[in-house]
Amino acid sequence: MLIYAQNLAFWVATCYKTRVIPADEFRRILGHFATGVTVVTTCGGEGQPTGLTASAFTSVSLDPPLVLVCVDHTSQTYPSLLERGRFAVNVLARDQQEVSRRFASTRLDKFDGVPHRISALGLPLLDGALAHLECVTVRTHVEGDHTIFVARVERAAGGSGEPLLYYRGRYDRLSGVNA
Ligand SMILES: Cc1cc2nc3c(=O)[nH]c(=O)nc-3n(C[C@H](O)[C@H](O)[C@H](O)COP(=O)(O)O)c2cc1C
Numbered sequence: 001m002l003i004y005a006q007n008l009a010f011w012v013a014t015c016y017k018t019r020v021i022p023a024d025e026f027r028r029i030l031g032h033f034a035t036g037v038t039v040v041t042t043c044g045g046e047g048q049p050t051g052l053t054a055s056a057f058t059s060v061s062l063d064p065p066l067v068l069v070c071v072d073h074t075s076q077t078y079p080s081l082l083e084r085g086r087f088a089v090n091v092l093a094r095d096q097q098e099v100s101r102r103f104a105s106t107r108l109d110k111f112d113g114v115p116h117r118i119s120a121l122g123l124p125l126l127d128g129a130l131a132h133l134e135c136v137t138v139r140t141h142v143e144g145d146h147t148i149f150v151a152r153v154e155r156a157a158g159g160s161g162e163p164l165l166y167y168r169g170r171y172d173r174l175s176g177v178n179a
Pocket residue numbers: 037051052053054055056057070071072074075076077078100103104105106107166
């Protein structure tokens with residue numbers, strides 16, 4: 001048991017230090033996993049809307065309703081997400097590729113000219129999104145160069161339409177074949 005524990009400690013201590021795969025190659029391989037595209041929004045300390053494009057979003061639990069999003073520590077939006085403790089997930093529609101590009105940039109005027117409203121919970125909701133989820137962070141986990149925000153969904157609404165997809169570094173759309 002002791003030996004096992006020692007081995008485990010050794011493994012845990014080294015698993016982040018040993019680079020088993022170059023970062024660019026890792027990103028390329030992960031790109032084979034097709035995802036939807038979201039814009040995660042919140043407000044900064046002075047109430048200004050802020051946000052970033054994120055595909056590392058998933059459901060976690062139905063009861064209670066929990067989701068998670070993984071955010072890079074270098075993201076400008078990251079401090080506001082931590083401080084505010086709440087965020088909205090805007091699930092982008094097929095025709096919102098430009099919105100995705102805009103929120104995947106580091107420009108400071110991302111919301112200029114992008115129709116949106118501030119919800120009753122004080123969160124920016126983008127017009128034209130397929131779905132909005134308004135979330136309160138219940139836990140954060142620092143893992144490598146990202147933080148996982150686990151959050152309880154307080155309000156959610158979804159409409160009709162087709163999603164924007166991201167696959168192997170490119171935007172895509174459903175083919176319309178429902179196999
Ligand atoms: C399709 C797509 C998905 C992305 N997913 C994530 C993600 O899940 N988490 C993340 O931290 N960054 C993700 N990014 C990168 C951020 O959007 C990008 O770094 C952005 O500039 C961050 O903006 P900010 O620094 O103003 O917060 C993604 C980019 C694209 C194009």
